[in-house]
Structures are given as structure tokens and as C-alpha cells.
Amino acid sequence: MDSRRERKKTKKLAKRKRRFRRILLIVTIIILATFAYVNAHLNNLKTTNISKDDESLGIKKKDKEDEIINIALFGGDRRGKEDVVHSDAIMVLSIDKVHKKVKLSSIMRDTYVDVYDHGMTKINHAYAYGGPELAIRTLNENFNLNIRDYAFVDFYSFEELVDAVGGIDMDIKEIEIKEINRCIREVAAIKNTEPTLIRNSGMNHLNGEQAVAYSRIRKVGGGDYERTERQRKVMDELFKKGKDVDISKYPAIIDSIFPYIETSLSKMEIMKLGTYVLTNNIQTIDQARFPTDEHSHGEFIEKVWYLVTDLEETEKQIHEFIYETMDQVKID
Structure with missing residues (x-):
């Protein structure tokens, strides 16, 4: 009886080990494929x-x-x-x-x-x-x-980078809206596109164009002091978004930002x-x-x-x- 239980345990253990090895192999292949893709596209x-x-x-x-x-x-x-x-x-x-x-x-x-x-x-x-x-x-x-x-x-590449990770969330102050929209219009004019303006203060989901404008403003608040703070906030959000992005989306992101x-x-x-x-x-x-x-x-x-x-x-x-x-x- 005991020997039968031992054989069952041994079979279960062996089955788990095989399953683990298969999962490990799949994960390894995915990681290696991703790194190979990144390596190839670093040429961009x-x-x-x-x-x-x-x-x-x-x-x-x-x-x-x-x-x-x-x-x-x-x-x-x-x-x-x-x-x-x-x-x-x-x-x-x-x-x-x-x-x-x-x-x-x-x-x-x-x-x-x-x-x-x-x-x-x-x-x-x-x-x-x-x-x-x-x-x-x-x-x-x-x-x-x-x-x-x-x-x-x-500016052009930074916008692509933000859009590649799906935009970022940022808390916009009321006094910042006018200056952000001025910068949005300026960036849109360079690209000859229609500007997407910020309408309300508080938490906003910014696209690339809006994030660029947010990072540039300096005529409100503490001038360049607050601008450097905004730039670091944007970098921090990008870092967080980049970590949370599904590995399957890496190729698209790489194609979007590397050339810039x-x-x-x-x-x-x-x-x-x-x-x-x-x-x-x-x-x-x-x-x-x-x-x-x-x-x-x-x-x-x-x-x-x-x-x-x-x-x-x-x-x-x-x-x-x-x-x-x-x-x-x-x-x-």
C-alpha cells in the first residue's frame, strides 16, 4: 500500500517537474526572442x-x-x-x-x-x-x-515615446492650463496637425503632444524650478508605464521610439x-x-x-x- 502511494507521489512529482521545465522553456524562449528583437532593432x-x-x-x-x-x-x-x-x-x-x-x-x-x-x-x-x-x-x-x-x-521623439506606452496620467493645476494649451498649439503648428487641448484641471490622461507641452511650460508657478519638477514627473511616469507594459507590446514600442x-x-x-x-x-x-x-x-x-x-x-x-x-x- 505504502509502495503504491510512493509510486503515485513519484509520478506526480515527475509530472510537475516536466510541467515546470516546459513553462521554463517557454518563458526562456519568449525572453530570448524579445532580446533578439530588441537587439536587431537597436540598429534603428x-x-x-x-x-x-x-x-x-x-x-x-x-x-x-x-x-x-x-x-x-x-x-x-x-x-x-x-x-x-x-x-x-x-x-x-x-x-x-x-x-x-x-x-x-x-x-x-x-x-x-x-x-x-x-x-x-x-x-x-x-x-x-x-x-x-x-x-x-x-x-x-x-x-x-x-x-x-x-x-x-x-520634441518629436518625446511625443512618440509617450504615445508608445499609451499616454501618461498627470495632475494638472488650474494655473497651468493656459500655458499648456499655448504649447500644445505651438507643437501642433510645427506638425501641421489639429491641437488636442486640455479642458479641465485635475487628473488628465495626456497623449504625447500634451505631455511635451506639460514638460515645456515655465511661465507659471515657480518658473524653471517647477518645469524641472514636471519633467521628472513625466520621466517617472514613463518609467512606471514601461515596467507595466505587457512584454508582447515591446516590439511595437521599440519600432515607435528607437528611430527618434x-x-x-x-x-x-x-x-x-x-x-x-x-x-x-x-x-x-x-x-x-x-x-x-x-x-x-x-x-x-x-x-x-x-x-x-x-x-x-x-x-x-x-x-x-x-x-x-x-x-x-x-x-x-
Whole structure:
């Protein structure tokens, strides 16, 4: 009797193991197929070669590759496809492998910094003067960072990215509606399409065009202070939506957004970073804005308004946030 029960248990166990192996095989095939598809379509990215040597990029700080990876993110403010690009949004994306976190640092576009060969000026001018290489060098030299790569997204591509994940939900303030709609009309005019305006305050489901407008407004609230906050909110929502998207929809999303992204990262580097975030189940993005209020002030210099900051103190705070070497800095 006991031997019969044992045989039944053994058969059930063997059946479960076979079922588990089949499921594991199917999941593995799906994952490998997805990665193969992503890898093939990475060719659609606009990749650029920039200098990676320390001197050209103004790198003095050396970090171990298995600890912190910093990547510059630039958003373009061009109104037309042929316009000279200023970096309307400047962020540093940090992959912190020590604490298993993803961090996003916004840098105020009007921050008064030293741009190599151009003197003291607004940090967002660096991209217009020398493209991504000079923009990266400016970040590294003024804040003692180790950035070697970047990704650039302009209005056209950012809109595609938001639409690819099905839009995002955002709480719109009453005082923001007029400015958002002004920007929506401007973007629609560039594309020669009919604008879809925001009608009510409160929670709104934004399409790509509306999200671009929301990210750009700066004439209400706290000006550029609140704009950087809006940009980080949009990035955070995109991150959340991207994690929750069904794996079967990845190919369509990839086809939609990859042709609109410019980056210096190689295909292998992108795959490694994406795999790291997924396999470590990172669910949120820690966010901060620099310079902070207590270490900056607006000032007119030769009739131009700048955000003047204590660069040494700002460098210290950025390092506290990215590297967590000291107590977490106060953000926004």
C-alpha cells in the first residue's frame, strides 16, 4: 500500500517537474526572442561616436564600472527640425549598482557655469556651442562627474515615446492650463496637425503632444524650478508605464521610439543596462534637482538672467545624492 502511494507521489512529482521545465522553456524562449528583437532593432537608434577619453570629456573622478554609471540625458528645445539645439532639459541618469537604485538628477538650464572655450554662461548653451561632447564636458568639469555617454530626445521623439506606452496620467493645476494649451498649439503648428487641448484641471490622461507641452511650460508657478519638477514627473511616469507594459507590446514600442533617439551608447551597453534594471526589480526612480534653493539665486549679468550658484557646494550635494556618501540632500 505504502509502495503504491510512493509510486503515485513519484509520478506526480515527475509530472510537475516536466510541467515546470516546459513553462521554463517557454518563458526562456519568449525572453530570448524579445532580446533578439530588441537587439536587431537597436540598429534603428541614431548612434553617434564621441570622444571617450578623460581629457576631452573633462573627467577627473574615476568610478568603478560595477558601482556607478552616469549617463547625460538631454531634451531639445528646437521648434523646427532644422533649428540649432539648446538642451531644454538636462538630467543625469545614474545606475547605482551599490545600492541597486536608479536616480535622476535635474540640472537647471539657466545655471551659471564655465563652458570650455566659451567662458561663464548658461549651462544649456553648451549643447548649442559644441553638441553632446561639450555638454557632457560641461557637466563633468563643473560638478566633478564621470559621464561618458548621453542620450538625446527632441520634441518629436518625446511625443512618440509617450504615445508608445499609451499616454501618461498627470495632475494638472488650474494655473497651468493656459500655458499648456499655448504649447500644445505651438507643437501642433510645427506638425501641421489639429491641437488636442486640455479642458479641465485635475487628473488628465495626456497623449504625447500634451505631455511635451506639460514638460515645456515655465511661465507659471515657480518658473524653471517647477518645469524641472514636471519633467521628472513625466520621466517617472514613463518609467512606471514601461515596467507595466505587457512584454508582447515591446516590439511595437521599440519600432515607435528607437528611430527618434540619439545616443552614444552601444547596443551591448544598452542591453546590459536594461537587463540590470529588469533583473534587479528596480521599481522607482529617486529624483533630485540642482542647484538647490539654499545655494542659488537669480541674477542679471550684462542684462541676461542667470541662476548663480555656489558650484563647489552644488557639486558636493550632487555627489551626496548620486553616491550616497553622506546624508541624503533635501530635494525640491
